Amino acid sequence: MGRQWLHSKRAVASKKKTQVVGKLVREIMVAIKMGGPDPEMNARLAAAVDKARKNSVSKDVIERALKKAAGDDKTTLEHVVFEGYAPHKIPVIVEVMTDNTNRTTPEIRVLFRAGQLGTSGSNKFLFDHVGLVEGHHADVDLDLEEAAIEAGADEVERLSPEQNDDIPEESTGARFLTGRTEIHSVSQRLAGMGWTIVTSEMGYLPKSCPELDEEQLEEVGEFLQALDDHDDVHRVWAAVR
Numbered sequence: 001m002g003r004q005w006l007h008s009k010r011a012v013a014s015k016k017k018t019q020v021v022g023k024l025v026r027e028i029m030v031a032i033k034m035g036g037p038d039p040e041m042n043a044r045l046a047a048a049v050d051k052a053r054k055n056s057v058s059k060d061v062i063e064r065a066l067k068k069a070a071g072d073d074k075t076t077l078e079h080v081v082f083e084g085y086a087p088h089k090i091p092v093i094v095e096v097m098t099d100n101t102n103r104t105t106p107e108i109r110v111l112f113r114a115g116q117l118g119t120s121g122s123n124k125f126l127f128d129h130v131g132l133v134e135g136h137h138a139d140v141d142l143d144l145e146e147a148a149i150e151a152g153a154d155e156v157e158r159l160s161p162e163q164n165d166d167i168p169e170e171s172t173g174a175r176f177l178t179g180r181t182e183i184h185s186v187s188q189r190l191a192g193m194g195w196t197i198v199t200s201e202m203g204y205l206p207k208s209c210p211e212l213d214e215e216q217l218e219e220v221g222e223f224l225q226a227l228d229d230h231d232d233v234h235r236v237w238a239a240v241r
Helices: 017-035 043-054 059-072 101-114 144-151 183-192 214-228
Strands: 078-086 090-098 127-137 155-158 172-178 196-206 233-238
Touching: 017 043, 017 059, 017 090, 017 233, 043 059, 043 183, 043 196, 078 101, 078 214, 090 101, 090 214, 101 214, 127 183, 144 155, 144 172, 144 183, 172 183, 183 196, 196 233, 214 233
Parallel strands: none
Antiparallel strands: 078 090, 090 233, 127 172, 127 196, 155 172
């Protein structure tokens, strides 16, 4: 999650392997910072480690990240949120994890100015700040509403591989919305019901998404990709279907 807009710009060149590894390692560190070093008690960490392994991040790199985040390193990552607008007045929220805000803040502002019609400006009121749990289940005939009720989620919607690359074909993918304090418990219940959890975190969901034609969607996708390519950018949330 946080990358739900990427399907709008699939033609964008793939990121370099080193950048992908760096973002996956940072996700492990952020997960530990938010919920502790025990994957059994931290669904976000378990999902982050599993995703790193699936993306061929070596065991040594993963273990170094775990040790570093658990206290073996004095580096402090600060969480910074930027609000703004993509081209065609699409609201955007950018979450950054950085060890140097004096470097990162002006760089993100430059990216907003460089984007055609991209601007900064308050917009959090256009999003719901919620708990997000995304996963997949092998049973393609699963009743999602029943699963949501059993897991204690507030809402559920079907999730396709185009919306999240971690959802396999020939499976049931879903996004469960929860209260911000219920993320772990819902993740644990779903895992106990046979779900594979790929995302477990707080996020921003747009209350509405403007209609865009294909050309406009491509322009927005390029702008969002430029933001996401920044090494310190952790999540990009946008009002794009």
